[in-house]
Structure formats: C-alpha cells, structure tokens
Amino acid sequence: MVADRQRRLEKDAVSLLEAIALRAEAGRRVHGESARAVLRSIVEATVALFDAEAASIALYDAASDRLVFEVAAGEQGQGVIGLSIAPDQGIAGYVFRTGQALALSDVEHDSRFGRAVAEQTAYLPRSIVAVPLVSDERTIGVLEVLDKRGATTFSLRDIELAAIFAQQAATAISATRVERDVASLLASGLRALAAPDDPERATVEEIVLAATAGLGRDDDSRLWVLAEAVAGVRMADPAQLELVTEILDALARHAGRETRRRRRSRPGRGDPSEPG
Secondary structure (H helix, E strand, C coil), X not given: CHHHHHHHXXXXXXXXXXXXXXXXXXXXHHHXXXXXXXXXXXXXXXXXXXCEEEEEEEEEECCCCEEEEEXXXXXXXXXXXXXXXXCCCHXXXXXXXXXXXXXXXXXXXXXXXXXXXXXXXXXXXXCEEEEEEEECCEEEXXXXXXXXXXXXXXXXXXHHHHHHHHHHHHHHHHHHCCCCCHHHHHHHHHXXXXXXXXXXXXXXXXXXXXXXXXXXXXCCCHHHHHHXXXXXXXXXXXXXXXXXXXXXXXXXXXXXXXXXHHHHHCCCCCCCCCCC
C-alpha cells in the first residue's frame, strides 16, 4: 500500500515537472528568438557606426562549456554564426576569461589569435576590438568588431563605444533570457527540499530525468514549430495578437478535452484529475 502510494506520488511529480519543463522550454524558444533579434540589431548598428567589415556576439553556453557565436553582421560576418570555441580559446576566449576589453592592430601575429577558427569563416581580420558582455558582475559573452574600413587600428574611444553596445546586448539578454538548462533548474530546486544524506535524493534525480528526457529530442515537432510561429508574431499589432490568442485558447481547450477522452477510453485507466 505504501509502495503503491509512493509510485503514484512519483508519477504525479513527473507529470507536474513535465508541465513545468514544457512551459519553460516554450518560453525559452519564444523569448530566445526575440532576444536574438535584439542582438542582431545591435551588431548591425555596431557595423554601421564603425563602418566595419564585421561584428559578432558570442555567448557562453554553460551546458557545453563553449562560447557560441550567435549573431553577426557585415559583409564578412556571416561565416562565424554557429561556430563555437572553448572559453579560453582565441581573442574572444581571452576577453571572456579575463573580462578585459582588447584592441589589436596586427591580429595575425598575436599569440591569442585563433587562426583555425578564422579560416573556417573564410575571413582573416587585420584589426579587432573585443569587449566583454557583463551581466550581474559576471561575463556572459563577447562582442567583436573587425576591421574599420577607414582606419587600420581601433582607438581608445572605439573601445569605449563598443563597450556601450556590449552593455546594451547584456541588458537585452538579461531581460529576456529563460534558463536554458531546464533539467538542472528543476533538479536544483528539488534537491533543496531533500537533506544531503536523504536516500530520496536518488529518486529526485530519476524523477527529473523522466520529466525532462524528451525536451531535446523533438526539435522538429509541431509543438516547437508553433512556438517559433508565436515568436514570429510577437511584433504584430494588438488586433492580430488578440485573434492569435483566441485561436490558441480554443485549440488548448480542444486538446485538453481530447486528451481526457483518450485517457478515459483506455482500459483500466482513468483520468488522473478525477477521484478514484
């Protein structure tokens, strides 16, 4: 009897955490695209201000322990998007690790220059300014600007201006970022409820794993296609947003009724929300 009750509690916990994880992941995808649009605007403005060949923003991804180049602008910038480096690699890694801005006029002969990564982008810069993105007193990424067309070097004033753009990027990320590692977030919360020597801590890990196992395996599912579509209409006018909201509400109610109907139709299984 006790064992049955424990299994039911664990099953209910998994269901609840699945719902939390799903909402968090949907929020990440919707807000993530909005944040990326802001970052694109920032690097485009940076290229225009400096009349530069390229500008890019790399963000630190704790899950992979890598700096990932998320957005770029300029004629020579697109090749870097999607590339990742170790957080201590190259000029971006140096700025990320030290938190210090850096301006170089002879990049190719600097020992910190990551030539192999540059060759992957099909562009070798001559000069560069790189500044850290800082949020809550920790470095979360790096903004790089490559090759001013009207000058061979970057000045101290250029570093100060780049730092302003980097701060705007960090602010945008802080305002819209949803925790990427949902499993870690849920696990840390549950661990806080268990004493360090509590044998149930192992069960906590199993519950979290069961609740989050499918989040990263179905990037092409229709649910995430819908999430991306919702992200795309965030800038729509109020009338259009109201219509979208009404449609989604109707679909959600219909989906809920269909789910309950299917559960009732399964032999020996009732609706978990109903008594008994």
